[in-house]
Amino acid sequence: MADGLNIPGVSDKYKTNDLVESLMEVERIPLKREESNLETYKKQQDAWRGVNQKMSSLRDSVKSLYSFENPFSNRLSSSSEEYAVTADAGREAEFGSFKIEVLQPAASDRFLSEEIDSDMQVAPGKYTYSVGEKKIDFNWKGGKLNDFVTALNRRGNDTIKASLIGVSANKKSLLIESLRTGAENRLVFEKQALDFAKKTGMISSAKSETTTLKYSSLSAKTPETKDEIHQENIPAISKNNVKARGNDITIEPRGGFELDFPSLIRKSSSGKIEFSFTEKKVQDITEENVQLPKESLELPAPLSVTYEGISVFNNPSDSTLPPAQEQQEQKSKPVEISSSQVFFIKDSDGNEKPVDSKYFTKDSNGKTKVSVSLSDFPNAQSLVVRNSNTGKEISMTDPLCFDEKKSLGFEPKNAISTAQDAKLKYEGITISRPTNDIDDIVPNVTLHVHEKTEKPANIKIEPDTESAKDAIITFVGKYNQAVAEMNILSINKPEIVSELDYLSSDEQDKAYERLGMFQGEFTLTNGKSSLQQIVSSNYRFSDDASVTMLSQIGVSTNASGGARGYSPSQMRGYLEVDEKKLDESLKSNLNQIKNLFGYDSDGDLVIDDGIGYKIDRQLTSWVQSGGIISSKTNSLETQIKNSNSKITRLQTQLDRKEAELKRKYANMEGTLNSLESQQSTMQNFSNQNNGRNR
Template sequence: MSVNSIKFTGLASGLDTQSIVDSLMSVQRLPLNKLNQKKQILEWQRDNYRTMNAKLKEFDTFIFEGISKQANMMKRTAVSSNKDIVSVSANANAGTVSYNISGVTMATAAKIQSADKISNSTIDPTKSLLSQQSKLSDQTGISWKGEDFSQTLIGKGDEITLNATSLSGFPDEITVTGGTNKTFKVQIIEGDAPDEANRDKVTPTVYVNPATGKMTFSESLAENTTVTVENLKKNSYIEFDIQTTNEDGTNNKQSFKIDGSSSLNTMFSKINSSNVGVSMFYDTGTDKVVAQRTATGNLNNGDEIEFSGTDANFFTDALKLSVKTAGTDAEFTINGLKTSRKSNTFTMNDVTFNLNKNTTVGESVNVNIQTDTNSIFDTIKSFVDKYNETIGAVNTELTAERFSGFQPLTDEQKASMSEKEIEQWEEKAKSGLLKRDSILTTGLDKMRNSLYASVTVNDTTKTIEKYNQLAEIGITTSRDYLERGKLEIDEDKLKAAIEDNPEAVYQLFMADGPTSDQQGLARRLRTNVSDTMKQIEEKAGNTFKTQYNYTIGKDMLRIDDDIESLEYRLKQIEDRYWAQYNAMEKAIQNLNNQSSQLSSYFAQNS
């Protein structure tokens, strides 16, 4: 430990050395405080710039998503006199026209349904296909594929368990030999077999649970009975293809592989959610299955749905799908022209029609396509409101009062103030940091000029003389100078312009020419906003830039270097003060010691 690091706090002199040094250093630290205040002001200024950039970016995005989209500015409203029969919608390119529709016969979809009931006792479509197979009235040709687990067992009593679980593909009958010679009808079950009193005593039956492999016989087997189960499968499945015909005459074919543990509902769900374009369901009331095309119209004279592949007979035989009904085209008369469509939904001249119900004799529907004036007006009004909000925020920064007497507080100053006092002080210290800022002022002037200047009329801009300035559609600058360039709308004049020529109003904002005078007002604004944002980023950066990449950041780095150098010098000065006061304390201590010795000497001689 050096001598200078030892601090004597007035032991000899009686002085409050610490307070004296602190007072001396507080004066020495004034330049350091000013540097820290300067750095704090730069940080606040940087943050204010970034807040302005966020406002400008928000405005730019608002323009892009609103007034710049033709769908918003050329919106059409389609009105049907009877939506129950014909409902309509129109896109931005639809003309202002009227249609009369009569003689509507809706298109229907082709379908195939079961010719008769498919089961002896109504099947449960929520249970596995294997467990319900025995209930099907026709099982011709159903052959489950999978791993072969055929086996022979020796047993007795009414229960025998197979040497595997999760089995499938059981034969219809099991023959036992040896102690008992008899053929048992197989009945697939889920869970436990019926108790002995409820088992089939007329027809020898074996109840098989494929999940556990347990076989329960309706009567006991004699000792040493041989049970042979053939064609037993594990992980069984069936395979088939479905082919449909598309409106253009092409075919759409898809292959399916259905596990035996899947239910009928699960199989139909897989088919319905596929891209083959078929919707299937089982009706427990009629015990029939229906397969229907999702597309309407006569697509292949009744052969719009075809089942093929290895196990196609599951549909044609087991589900008895053989009764075919061809789809029919929609027929109607529009403005006196009798025509047809494959679908009940079709588009004509950028208007989409939906046929919802057949008309009766003499019944007709009128459809009117008009400019959606209110919607377009709302889009433009929203743009004006956002513009006013944006320039209002910028003007607030440019005109805020600067309180030069309120500098950033030091830590010592904050320590003696309440939180409310600190908040009020810093509110004034932060005010006016961007007052009369050249970047924002220039950017705001360009935005105003872009809106006030007319758009050149030519084939490129697609504008017209009648509507090539903002004032001509009823949007002007507020006469109140305190509003600092905010816009006002003459609602009646703007709506009249929209109804008169919505295309010209749209081009006034979004014309796309090679020069600024040939560009629409909103397009110019986006260019001005983009240029201003770039300048702000060069000065204040963004969250992705380091301090080395923007002007204020570089200034803050230089201040950091100055602070580091000054703190080093201040440490040396403080050490010097303490060294001087330590020397003084030592000198006083030596003097005190000498005085004490002299007093002692004189006392002894006297």
């Protein structure tokens, strides 16, 4: 390229690019200042969001300390025989212990077939299975045993389940089980299901054995009278007041009898007794037994005196006693007796238990059917019928006794378990339930029955002090984190960060970047002061309260009991926990500590005071929508938007300015190049002329 040739922006002979860049650096100062402001706004916004996160976490922590689900109301349950029975205690369960003896757990029918071929084909037909009131009914087109099991399970839901157990390479056993426990939830096979169960050797035919307890004066015994109040004119219970005709038995007022159960029924675990009865009112025998007095108590006639033809008579004696006949009637007339309890089961030790209404069902004819499982009455020996009433007559059918397992016409051949209710003893009372999860024996306690107990289990309900301790320690940790964040943002001292030894190196570096960011921000310093005042205040929730401050339970700025004097960490408001003191306080003053964090001061059943309540209210004003932090971040968001707009505008102006400068300096460079070219031409022309003159 010739020395005199210059292309603007390429050769940059006159350094115009550097000149333009120098001029633009000056022009960019407002832009850089605004970009720095924007970065500051964003960091401040992130800092406020960090404060919001710390305060929200602290708020959640204190809410859990005084809300309905506070840990101070948690209960722990333990069982001395956990293999057999465990318990879950609700928040309203009373502290203490009680004994439970498991006589038998609830079980379901689980029937196993004999060995069958793995490739067995299940015949088509309508297969019906029922468990209690639930029925599984489906049409099977025929096919492999595996497919049949799959089809049955698909329809069984929570009622029945089938599974195949491999016995050998070519043999399997079919297990069909009820998924519902309880004596009333027996597994019943019907239609093709019954034939299939018999074919696979799961069940076999069983002859139903039913025995009628026929009443006769020879076989029946007269039961004890057992009146609560003895009355001379009321006859004792007697079988002479019982009449039998055909299958009906009439028990007149003050009649009764006792019939022993057959030995086969007594020995059976599934023995049952059923009968029906009606009641009707008759003339009360107390009206017939009123005895009129044989003697009457009479007062003597009044005396008189006569003198000289004038007689003076005394007035009759005035007595507050009723007439003699009325006195005797009141003394002799018996009191009517009315009782709804007529039927009892007597055990081999002579103890009687009433057959209560849970065994009764009424039919459309007004008769009441009684159906009693003798397994509910251990060692049942006899049926006692005692009509203690003086004005009621009972008519009943002859009781029928039978083995419930054989009443369907079949019995399992390989029963893994049979349907039965759970039976427990609580406070000496035998209780039966159809399930192993029982929540209606002990208030607010659910018992879980697993096995029969070898000895009575001791169930303890105790306060869950460990969860309360964890919640308090969590609160202290969240409180310190919130205070630390406020200290970092409001104080420009490196030791603020260095003394927080729980921070990682990366967290410390970020904390140093935020150090003193809001120095002079009074909302932060005031907020920290308010929190410190709340946790150090006295809360006397009752006149006899002995725990009214956090420091009394081992939570304070000097809980560790260090040397007295100035401590920067303590002066900054961080709390410490003396775990030993806290454990002792929770053990002895759990309810008072609960009130310390939240209590009702005006009796309206709404918590309105306490450390937790006050911190919650204080922090709500910060973190709620439209609160202090929201206002700060929204204000910064507006500044960020304005700053972005200003940066865009300045950038546009700078681009325009730079383009203009480049254009002007390019023109200038072109002009200079042109002038140089003309100068060079003129110089050459002059040189040529000088050469000719020589």
